[in-house]
Amino acid sequence: MKNTSIKDLLEKYAFAGSYLEQNNFDISGKEEMTIEEYLATFSEEEKEDMAFDSESIVKGLEEYIKQMLSFLGEDKNDVQSLTIIGGTNKSGEAESFGEFTISTGEIIAIVGPTGSGKSRLLGDIEWVAQKDTPTSRQILINNEKPDYKWRFSTSDKLVAQLSQNMNFVMDLTVAEFLDLHAESRMVENKEDIIQKIITCANDLAGEKFDLTTPITSLSGGQSRALMISDTAILSKSPIILIDEIENAGIDRKKALSFLLSQDKIVLMATHDPMLALLGDKRIVIKNGGIHKIIETTDEERSMLHEIEAVDQKVQNLRSSLRRGEILTSDSFK
């Protein structure tokens, strides 16, 4: 980097431009200089005013380039399975399930009262615990002791989260928002991906929206649909935790199968029978530990159809109300 002009540097590493921009450097007209020559053009007073020191800027740039190169060089999804090896609950008693492996394409429900230890389990997964957390659990990825990069990397997080409490807060349109997210993930075919996300989100949402809608004026269902499709397509995290997503205005079953089609592992914290029974298994949390792991039974699965039928009726009532119709006793048959 010492003898490379800024112009050559940016040609080689286009992303370095955003480092300079976010650190408030305007390099226009200085492209022929090396980064060190450029920084040397600032007087001591100017450096004080902009609050930077040259050495940190150069070191930061080197680190940034290193991180981005490793980010770009990685395979899209190298996580095939996740294994939890039992530790202890809050009273120090050993968890009895031994070892539990979840593979991509599986849906696992997590049940248990508030405060029972769901966050801790999730924390253990995100931190790829190696018997060094309060539960002493161990997490394996692809059956091996995982790389610690999962702990500290900003761009590679193991778990993405979706919950009912989440909202969009940025003052942007859907298009601007997706563009910004795609840029931060450094995807190549941005336009295609954005189109794909919006098509999929509209497929999941009851009411359609377009690219010029401000994200903060989307309805609850539309927001959820956009969050799910955006997370499935743009987020690199191989595991998605869904925390109590309400049924209103979004086709949850379709959303789940869509997530699975993107090779994700889906964890769902829910007590809604329709969702919980969609899972292959469910983890029961009690007193800070995994109390047991239940496989969804055939009887439960057959009940699922009835529950869905009832739910469909409620959904139909909802649509009738939206259309301005008057409900009659026939509407619920």
Added chain:
Amino acid sequence: MNLVTVSGPPSSGKTAVILKTIESYQKQGIYVGVIKFDCLYTDDDILYEKAGIKVRKGLSGGLCPDHYFVSNIEEAFAWGQKEKFDVLISESAGLCNRCSPYIKEIKAICVIDNLSGINTPRKIGPMLKSADIVVITKGDIVSQAEREVFASRVNTVNPKAVVMHVNGLTGQGSFELSTLLYDKELDTDSLKGKQLRFSMPAALCSYCLGETRIGEEFQMGNVRKINLEQ
């Protein structure tokens, strides 16, 4: 004793993050105290006391808060040693975005929240850019995408820092943070001679000395004029 300096914009969740982190230490038998610096008012000391944590507070009043911090941190450190803490955590608000109370060789944590806007990372100076660990809070109420964009902006302005998500309400992430703050092997015995990571903004003008009137004839000392020409 370990000293850890925590700072961040007002209401970003510093106190909540520190409280949850200390909870993890208390379970492990690590003894932690807090020195809270603020400007005009704080009742965070009551929150700490309620959690059974020894705390002292300092209000800078009419002085620049970070100048006040640096002129008092040595005494605060000595207090911590007298109390025989394993870790002393200093908490101070970054009130002007240019300042930063970080000291070389002393662990520096910056707390900012997801709601503060994606351009915030580039607006905050050394307080964010020279931190060792950046803790991002309030991730439970914004979308996954916004969390990712915000974290990537933080990483762009400070690639050397470890970026962590901590939920100040549930404590999710605070155990993990606690493992990065305390180093048993490290024992700082004095701050004398240590240096700030970054100089503080310069000032010494008539307004520093109590002048209240507006007008060029009342301005003396280190005064700079805005450029309104295009």
